[in-house]
Amino acid sequence: MAAEKDELEPGAVQHYDDALYYDYTYRTRTEDIGFYRRFVRQHGGPVLELGAGSGRVTIPLVQDGAEVCALEASPAMLARADEKSRELLEPKDRKRLTLVQSDMRDFSLDRTFNLVLAPFNTLLHLYEPGDFARCFRSVAKHLGPNGRFVFDVRVPQLKELARDPDRVYRVRPFKHPTLGHKVEYEEQFHYDPIKQVQHVTIRFKPGPGAPRRAKAVEVLLSQRQIFPNELRALLALGGLELAGRYGDFSGRPLAEDDLVQIIVARKSSPPTIG
């Protein structure tokens, strides 16, 4: 159940309105799923997953026997997760899955979990310090005594943030799974260094052989850039601290050239007196 909600940024919403396209785009991304499966097997559930999306990580966890509560803001992504759970899970296994539509910045589920997960850049949709504080406080409230909060976010890449906002990046036309015809795909990047947010404008233009009535579609994706040392301070806002940090999904410690930071956090230890 979400407390009083403010609007999500368009860049946290539009990219997730088409869940079929989301699944198509990330169909080969599997390494992170293996990492989360291993972590859940070793640490044990129950699991709360924030920004669970279309169930890309959720469903394999349930297939492994975990009890998972999947929290997600986008109705389209949640509907897709539900559909996939019916297709891919046995009815007895589906009983271990709960889908909850809620905002990860404020939630109250009246129970605790051994693990809270937020796979694949979900936390990059927290934009302001207050968003982090509210989300991390909610996480801390839901962590059991030996609970861990595990998530992965990109390490900001300075070369990417310095891209010319007027330059259009194109990839080869492909058949769009929802539009059903070929599209020309374009991206433009604009980095706001004050807010530390990278805005990506994604455009699908009717491609070769598209019907005459086909129109261009534009989608915004906005991702907060979180530098590794800042992340520790943000965790502290919610009463959390670092318990481990990796630079790839094999579990190697974070190093200089890594593209991803995988964080294991726990509730901060209370200060000792005397």
Ligand SMILES: C[S@@+](CC[C@H](N)C(=O)[O-])C[C@H]1O[C@@H](n2cnc3c(N)ncnc32)[C@H](O)[C@@H]1O
């Ligand atoms: C990059 S996707 C990751 C989805 C999924 N975890 C995965 O690994 O495929 C980020 C997800 O976070 C969700 N999201 C964005 N802002 C949110 C919020 N404030 N509360 C809950 N979910 C949110 C989006 O709808 C989207 O499904």
